[in-house]
Amino acid sequence: VGLGNVGRRIAELCKGLLGMKVLAYDPYLSATEMAARGGEKVELDDLLRASDYVSINCPLARDTRGMIGAREFALMQPHAYYITTARGFIHDEAALFDVLRDKRIAGAGLDVWDKEPPQPDHPLLQFDNVLASPHTAGVTREARANMGRIAAEQMLGALDGKRPPRLINPEVWPAYAKRFERAFGFTPG
Known part of the structure; x- marks a missing residue:
């Protein structure tokens, strides 16, 4: 979700290194532009339904705030993983907690939080299928x-x-x- 600079690099790695088919949602890019960046343009709901891994790589803006909530998580497959390195507030943390608790998705990789850094007792940190980092991946x-x-x-x-x-x-x-x-x-x- 989001095929800008970060999303493009993730698409390159997924296709080239891992041999994955990359579905992409970015309302600001044409199908031709997305293909040149390594992704097949699809609508968000279709991406969520079909993907084994959903990677969020878009900026936080009016149209992305709260973009991934209970309805969107419900579209994901039980074996799918949700990964975000974008910004807090793009996904609903409470809705993510619910789908993880109920084992409706396989797990999550979280590098961003509504409040950073997350407190040690943050509810999402209780799960053994959540990999968390403090949004410092780009600090080199x-x-x-x-x-x-x-x-x-x-x-x-x-x-x-x-x-x-x-x-x-x-x-x-x-x-x-x-x-x-x-x-x-x-x-x-």
Whole structure:
């Protein structure tokens, strides 16, 4: 779920290393774009019904907050695993607790939480079929250097009048473009 930079890399690993068929849901990409990134475009419900592993890799936004709840977990197969390295609040922790408790899915890999880090007595940590980490998978020297470089490139690009390629809130671009034009005399592209 989500075939951006992280989702694309996961698709590459799953297809290339593990020989998996990758179904993908990303409402912002065409089927052609998704195929180029290693996934077969499907609707979210179809992905949940058919997948052995559901990996969440999308940003937290208005349309993804609460995207995976009791209804969506109920669509998953009993042998399926739910994995998220995205952001807290995309899935409903209470609904995930219920499906794990009732053994309606096989397990979960959780790197993100509604409140980070989770307390040691967090209900989801009681299960032996939950693998948990404190959302630090990307904390490497290389990752931090790349994050700084990418942020600087985007800032410089925006100041040069270029639309940033990793714009988190694209709905603000038109207002920014108007302010930019007033300040610098040309419309950013």
